[in-house]
Amino acid sequence: MGSSKVFKYFHLMLLAWLILMIIFFGLPITSFAIERNAGEEIFQNHCSGCHIKGGNIIRRGKTLKLSALKRNGLDNPEVIAEIALKGIGNMDGYEKVLKEGEEQIVAQWIWEQAQNAWIQG
Numbered sequence: 001m002g003s004s005k006v007f008k009y010f011h012l013m014l015l016a017w018l019i020l021m022i023i024f025f026g027l028p029i030t031s032f033a034i035e036r037n038a039g040e041e042i043f044q045n046h047c048s049g050c051h052i053k054g055g056n057i058i059r060r061g062k063t064l065k066l067s068a069l070k071r072n073g074l075d076n077p078e079v080i081a082e083i084a085l086k087g088i089g090n091m092d093g094y095e096k097v098l099k100e101g102e103e104q105i106v107a108q109w110i111w112e113q114a115q116n117a118w119i120q121g
């Protein structure tokens with residue numbers, strides 16, 4: 001009797017386990033996806049005017065491509081976030097238009113695009 005009971009509830013246990021796995025792994029994946037889309041949206045709204053497809057329509061050498069970021073010593077998301085807020089050279093900062101935390105999200109997105117050669121943005 002004891003062991004048949006275990007079998008009886010085995011599929012329920014399996015289901016419970018599956019639901020737990022979905023909660024544990026699904027939520028981080030979804031929130032990551034949402035943040036990625038948010039990054040792209042912030043970029044389209046505030047940066048792509050001059051940095052279309054990671055380029056720079058004003059200063060040709062100062063693009064958001066990995067080679068340029070490396071050459072200019074800006075090859076990490078923290079410093080990109082700082083530029084988004086404070087600006088650099090003749091680029092203005094966007095501290096007043098970005099909401100709190102958006103500079104981090106967009107910087108992370110830019111950094112990812114740079115590493116993928118801007119092929120999916």
Ligand code: HEC
Nearest residue numbers: 046047050058059062063068069072084088089090091094
């Ligand atoms: C009005 C045009 C314009 C907009 C909009 C703009 N930028 Fe820029 N950006 C520039 C110019 C011009 C430079 C080069 C500045 C310099 O060094 O003199 C630059 C440089 C940069 C650099 C350094 C790139 C390198 O290779 O040296 C980063 C990073 C950057 N911008 C990020 C951003 C982000 C993030 C946004 C959106 C929040 C943004 N920019 C919006 C014009 C713009």
